[in-house]
Amino acid sequence: MLISIRDIRRSFKVGEVDVEILKGVNLDVDKGELLSIMGTSGGGKSTLMNIIGLLDAPTSGQYLLEGRDVTKLTDAELSDYRNRQIGFVFQQFNLLQRLTALDNVGLPLVYRGVSTQERRERAMELLDKVGMADRAHHKPTELSGGQQQRVAIARAFVGRPSIIMGDEPTGALDTQVGQEIMNLFIQLNKEEGVTVMLITHDPGIAKQCNRVVRMKDGVVQEA
Numbered sequence: 363m364l365i366s367i368r369d370i371r372r373s374f375k376v377g378e379v380d381v382e383i384l385k386g387v388n389l390d391v392d393k394g395e396l397l398s399i400m401g402t403s404g405g406g407k408s409t410l411m412n413i414i415g416l417l418d419a420p421t422s423g424q425y426l427l428e429g430r431d432v433t434k435l436t437d438a439e440l441s442d443y444r445n446r447q448i449g450f451v452f453q454q455f456n457l458l459q460r461l462t463a464l465d466n467v468g469l470p471l472v473y474r475g476v477s478t479q480e481r482r483e484r485a486m487e488l489l490d491k492v493g494m495a496d497r498a499h500h501k502p503t504e505l506s507g508g509q510q511q512r513v514a515i516a517r518a519f520v521g522r523p524s525i526i527m528g529d530e531p532t533g534a535l536d537t538q539v540g541q542e543i544m545n546l547f548i549q550l551n552k553e554e555g556v557t558v559m560l561i562t563h564d565p566g567i568a569k570q571c572n573r574v575v576r577m578k579d580g581v582v583q584e585a
């Protein structure tokens with residue numbers, strides 16, 4: 363099992379009160395799954411994804427990632443694990459505006475101490491894979507939304523993570539461009555075996571996944 367989550371809870375302090383957002387989530391994800399998370403707005407999807415992606419910690423509950431209890435890892439171990447094993451793709455692409463596509467894609471490798479030349483070679487390979495090699499030296503403002511998202515996917519995958527997580531990665535794109543982005547996730551899942559977890563509001567995207575997890579009011583309804 364890649365991910366095993368038991369009775370995960372997450373509360374946030376709002377003013378003086380603790381508001382419980384995740385109310386006992388259980389979820390198992392196998393290596394190589396292509397999974398989508400759907401559910402009502404405010405139901406806790408992004409909160410759960412942030413915890414799975416090690417960007418946030420649960421208030422209580424158990425989270426095993428590749429059999430390791432992540433609640434026992436130090437901050438340094440968490441960042442290292444996140445950098446090596448998890449790639450993120452967001453609705454608004456989140457590329458650094460002052461860097462070229464090539465340097466955006468190479469960024470995760472900077473933190474691993476990979477040399478500039480090796481970074482650029484590897485980034486170029488990935489840009490080629492997502493059909494963006496001819497835009498390598500463009501900055502994000504010179505690219506369309508769909509092109510920026512291709513670059514973001516290349517960046518998410520450059521370090522060969524075991525999981526790619528997308529928080530509404532097609533949410534800001536029209537249907538056709540969204541489908542092209544979805545095709546890339548499907549391709550990476552099939553050809554590279556990477557586990558893909560996508561939050562989406564689009565049933566057309568969800569039905570192309572092997573499994574749909576539904577969240578409502580802070581719990582997973584069907585997994």
Ligand SMILES: Nc1ncnc2c1ncn2[C@@H]1O[C@H](COP(=O)(O)OP(=O)(O)OP(=O)(O)O)[C@@H](O)[C@H]1O
Nearest residue numbers: 374375376383401402403404405406407408409410
């Ligand atoms: N840091 C925080 N502090 C306080 N409340 C928070 C925080 N993060 C999230 N919340 C609350 O948690 C609830 C769930 O938010 P979350 O972003 O997980 O929902 P979501 O399912 O991703 O919704 P959407 O589909 O609209 O993106 C919301 O009511 C939100 O206001």
Ligand SMILES: [Mg+2]
Nearest residue numbers: 407408409529
């Ligand atoms: Mg969300």
